[in-house]
Amino acid sequence: MINLTIDDKQIEVAEGATVLEAARKLNIDIPTLCHDPRLKPYGACRLCIVEIGGMAKPVTSCTTPATNGMVVKTNTAKLYRLRKTTVELLLSDHPNDCMTCIGTGDCKLQELAYAYGIRENRFQGAMRDHNRVDVNPFITREQNKCVMCGLCVRVCEEVQGVGAIGYAERGFEAKVIPPFGHDLKCEFCGQCVSVCPTGALSGRLWSGKPRMAGVKFTDTTCTYCGCGCNITLRSTGDQVIRIDSKPDSHNRGWLCVKGRFGFEFINSADRLTTPLIRRQKGGEFEQATWDEAYDYVAKRLSEIKDKHGADALGGLCSARCTNEENYLFQKMFRARIGTNNVDHCARY
Amino acid sequence: MTNSVAEIAENEALFVIGSNTTENHPIIALRMKEAVANGAQLIVADPRRIPLVKFATLWLRHRPGTDAVLLNAIMNAILAEGLEDKDFIANRTEGYDEFVKSLETFTPEYGQEITGVSAEDIRKAARIFASAKNAGLYYAMGITQHVMGTNNVHAVGNLAMLTGNVGKRAAGVNPLRGQNNVQGACDMGGLPNVYPGYQKVDDPAVKAKFEQAWGKPLSAKIGLPATEMTGAMLSGHLKGLYVFGENPALSDPNTSHSVKAFENLEFLVVQDIFMTETAKLADVVLPGVSFAEKEGTFTSSERRVQRVRKAINSPGNAQLDLDIIDQISKRIEGQGNLSEKPDPAAIFAEVAALWPALAGVSYARLEKESLQWPCPTADHPGTEFLFSENFSREGGKALFTSVPFVASKELPDKEYPYVLTTGRELFHYHTGTQTRRSSGLNAVAPEAFVEVNPVDAEGMGLVDGQKLTVSSRRGSISLKARVSDIVPPQVVFIPFHYSEAAANLLTSDAMDPICKIMEAKVCAVKLELQ
Numbered sequence: 001m002i003n004l005t006i007d008d009k010q011i012e013v014a015e016g017a018t019v020l021e022a023a024r025k026l027n028i029d030i031p032t033l034c035h036d037p038r039l040k041p042y043g044a045c046r047l048c049i050v051e052i053g054g055m056a057k058p059v060t061s062c063t064t065p066a067t068n069g070m071v072v073k074t075n076t077a078k079l080y081r082l083r084k085t086t087v088e089l090l091l092s093d094h095p096n097d098c099m100t101c102i103g104t105g106d107c108k109l110q111e112l113a114y115a116y117g118i119r120e121n122r123f124q125g126a127m128r129d130h131n132r133v134d135v136n137p138f139i140t141r142e143q144n145k146c147v148m149c150g151l152c153v154r155v156c157e158e159v160q161g162v163g164a165i166g167y168a169e170r171g172f173e174a175k176v177i178p179p180f181g182h183d184l185k186c187e188f189c190g191q192c193v194s195v196c197p198t199g200a201l202s203g204r205l206w207s208g209k210p211r212m213a214g215v216k217f218t219d220t221t222c223t224y225c226g227c228g229c230n231i232t233l234r235s236t237g238d239q240v241i242r243i244d245s246k247p248d249s250h251n252r253g254w255l256c257v258k259g260r261f262g263f264e265f266i267n268s269a270d271r272l273t274t275p276l277i278r279r280q281k282g283g284e285f286e287q288a289t290w291d292e293a294y295d296y297v298a299k300r301l302s303e304i305k306d307k308h309g310a311d312a313l314g315g316l317c318s319a320r321c322t323n324e325e326n327y328l329f330q331k332m333f334r335a336r337i338g339t340n341n342v343d344h345c346a347r348y
Numbered sequence: 349m350t351n352s353v354a355e356i357a358e359n360e361a362l363f364v365i366g367s368n369t370t371e372n373h374p375i376i377a378l379r380m381k382e383a384v385a386n387g388a389q390l391i392v393a394d395p396r397r398i399p400l401v402k403f404a405t406l407w408l409r410h411r412p413g414t415d416a417v418l419l420n421a422i423m424n425a426i427l428a429e430g431l432e433d434k435d436f437i438a439n440r441t442e443g444y445d446e447f448v449k450s451l452e453t454f455t456p457e458y459g460q461e462i463t464g465v466s467a468e469d470i471r472k473a474a475r476i477f478a479s480a481k482n483a484g485l486y487y488a489m490g491i492t493q494h495v496m497g498t499n500n501v502h503a504v505g506n507l508a509m510l511t512g513n514v515g516k517r518a519a520g521v522n523p524l525r526g527q528n529n530v531q532g533a534c535d536m537g538g539l540p541n542v543y544p545g546y547q548k549v550d551d552p553a554v555k556a557k558f559e560q561a562w563g564k565p566l567s568a569k570i571g572l573p574a575t576e577m578t579g580a581m582l583s584g585h586l587k588g589l590y591v592f593g594e595n596p597a598l599s600d601p602n603t604s605h606s607v608k609a610f611e612n613l614e615f616l617v618v619q620d621i622f623m624t625e626t627a628k629l630a631d632v633v634l635p636g637v638s639f640a641e642k643e644g645t646f647t648s649s650e651r652r653v654q655r656v657r658k659a660i661n662s663p664g665n666a667q668l669d670l671d672i673i674d675q676i677s678k679r680i681e682g683q684g685n686l687s688e689k690p691d692p693a694a695i696f697a698e699v700a701a702l703w704p705a706l707a708g709v710s711y712a713r714l715e716k717e718s719l720q721w722p723c724p725t726a727d728h729p730g731t732e733f734l735f736s737e738n739f740s741r742e743g744g745k746a747l748f749t750s751v752p753f754v755a756s757k758e759l760p761d762k763e764y765p766y767v768l769t770t771g772r773e774l775f776h777y778h779t780g781t782q783t784r785r786s787s788g789l790n791a792v793a794p795e796a797f798v799e800v801n802p803v804d805a806e807g808m809g810l811v812d813g814q815k816l817t818v819s820s821r822r823g824s825i826s827l828k829a830r831v832s833d834i835v836p837p838q839v840v841f842i843p844f845h846y847s848e849a850a851a852n853l854l855t856s857d858a859m860d861p862i863c864k865i866m867e868a869k870v871c872a873v874k875l876e877l878q
């Protein structure tokens with residue numbers, strides 16, 4: 001174990017831990033833009049700089065391993081000034097259209113600008129102009145809002161193993177694009193969107209929908225495959241408008257294209273909204289009240305049971321539905337109807 | 349899964365067979381990629397060049413339907429090189445000697461002849477898997493949906509036992525569950541032979557326990573599995589069917605046969621959120637609600653019980669599925685207070701009281717955490733991996749099962765020269781009732797296709813994107829060709845999501861005699877240019 005002092009507080013961390021990790025263990029807030037504990041340290045944004053006794057210049061805490069006896073300062077006037085300048089430089093080449101930006105309320109850059117009270121900018125000058133039209137139906141890019149933190153590139157490579165995007169050009173022209181500017185070869189998992197600290201990447205489906213105000217967040221479980229990912233539904237009124245996942249979940253916040261972007265079926269106009277009864281074989285469906293439908297089903301099932309025995313009835317419960325529903329369904333067949341003819345689609 | 353998803357990253361070796369994990373279980377696949385990044389060796393056995401092959405140390409491209417032979421040959425090679433885990437075999441297993449004898453004929457050379465994988469690669473796989481400290485096996489429907497599906501699963505289990513890779517961390521036999529709550533539906537007794545918690549309906553003591561709990565006399569006769577219901581409907585033995593949240597009229601192999609069966613019913617009731625292919629055949633359709641509109645729990649592949657929570661109200665007059673089932677239950681019997689609504693938390697508590705593995709799980713705990721069963725007491729943390737002490741057999745030992753070579757029911761011949769195999773693609777889910785109603789997904793994957801190897805395409809003068817008629821003895825569909833070396837020569841692949849070109853009109857309903865699964869993964873077809 002390693003012992004060090006951060007802002008006059010003692011802390012013990014495991015060998016290999018970074019100064020940033022040690023500080024976070026002490027609940028010390030060091031700002032970051034390019035850091036994500038699920039990815040390898042990168043050291044691009046320079047916001048996490050700290051002063052360390054014996055070192056001439058500030059260093060990035062996310063890439064500096066903690067060592068025994070280290071004395072760290074995270075919050076000096078000098079560091080404040082340097083960080084503020086960094087944010088100013090980022091904003092000098094940023095559209096700053098927060099009023100209409102989809103990232104508002106969920107944007108690290110916006111929070112930093114607010115925290116450092118940056119209303120005017122000393123670094124006026126030319127702005128980037130990456131005009132790019134995206135044709136894919138899932139992800140919207142606004143590259144002028146990119147802060148080159150590299151999170152999207154790294155998550156695609158390190159976590160998804162796809163490497164659909166990388167860096168191109170240098171300096172002012174630097175940008176994130178598919179290799180050689182060719183067509184995007186992408187699984188559309190949206191991991192990049194989920195880690196983007198600004199409004200540079202967003203879900204196309206989210207566009208025009210409420211951002212934060214009036215949005216309800218509901219933690220639940222994904223309804224597609226058996227991975228059981230934890231998801232958070234964002235809804236307004238009775239409409240689901242976005243799905244994401246928390247980084248501290250067992251799926252670590254990662255989702256697939258279906259889990260993240262395949263939610264429109266919930267509010268589909270095709271949803272069934274009223275019971276339907278076909279009273280004669282070959283006839284048409286007629287709308288019915290629930291009481292009519294319940295009584296009709298109970299009556300028809302009971303008639304078959306009375307005439308042919310309980311084993312003339314069967315039920316298929318559902319691998320798509322909840323435990324409680326499945327339990328009640330099989331109990332109905334076993335205890336109320338009297339047959340074990342109950343199964344589901346586990347074999348399909 | 350005997351083990352947990354997070355443990356995958358700690359595997360030294362992984363053997364993925366019959367699972368296109370990156371497309372069907374994308375988040376589990378992330379852990380596999382992480383394991384590879386950590387230095388693990390990955391063996392992928394699949395006739396198709398699935399995306400996971402890119403990460404594999406070794407890819408075994410065996411012929412469809414020869415999984416058990418491949419596994420047997422690998423085990424033969426393990427024994428030949430003395431790489432088996434002798435301690436584990438001696439202390440924790442039974443039936444070993446007889447099993448070893450059964451492997452004698454499955455030499456790597458014989459394996460090569462049957463599976464098409466070189467004897468050298470079979471030996472390589474044996475060394476990689478058996479030399480690893482922790483090795484995990486991962487499979488899905490590519491192993492099970494065969495006439496010898498049960499044999500295949502036995503073979504997977506045998507390999508885990510032979511190398512001592514079960515009952516410990518970061519190893520195990522791990523079937524990846526294809527649907528959000530297959531695990532839960534099985535756990536809850538949605539099976540014809542068991543009550544909740546896999547307690548057998550034909551065991552008198554178990555039956556007595558449930559009769560007391562439910563206050564009703566119960567039937568000791570094992571019920572019909574779904575796959576046998578089709579035959580019972582056609583013969584007239586099964587006259588009424590209640591389908592809840594499923595779409596067998598598109599997901600059943602040999603669908604035209606099952607549609608006939610549904611039409612033969614006196615009464616069919618379907619409870620769903622969409623007018624599915626099955627609902628269209630019904631006498632009564634009951635509109636239930638989506639997962640975003642209800643309270644409950646799902647249980648994932650790794651036995652993790654998790655809350656489902658209501659976010660929005662349901663459209664129109666749709667009703668909670670729990671209420672629908674409850675109302676019909678009460679009306680069948682003419683008993684119970686109709687104005688009383690069932691409470692999911694109370695129902696969960698009822699299950700927990702009947703199944704010791706769930707006894708420690710409650711809504712109060714699930715509010716703060718998710719729990720992996722077995723979780724027998726309220727202070728139990730849940731179980732990451734199974735069988736660390738004992739196996740769930742009398743005596744507590746695992747049993748080796750000899751697995752003979754069984755061929756697929758329908759192999760290619762002159763008239764139907766290609767093998768058809770089916771599956772899912774990344775952008776759609778099962779019969780597409782949800783994903784095909786999601787604009788983005790439907791935009792990137794709008795239509796059905798059949799993958800044909802370039803060699804076969806050239807032979808028949810087929811170009812990419814051209815329309816083909818694909819026929820089997822059971823039916824015929826029309827769809828575009830995707831010329832690709834993802835499939836080997838003589839094998840074609842069709843995803844089964846698309847009702848307008850339904851792969852299951854072609855697939856075979858030949859059945860595994862033990863577990864009654866249908867052979868959706870292998871049948872013979874012919875291709876004709878349009």
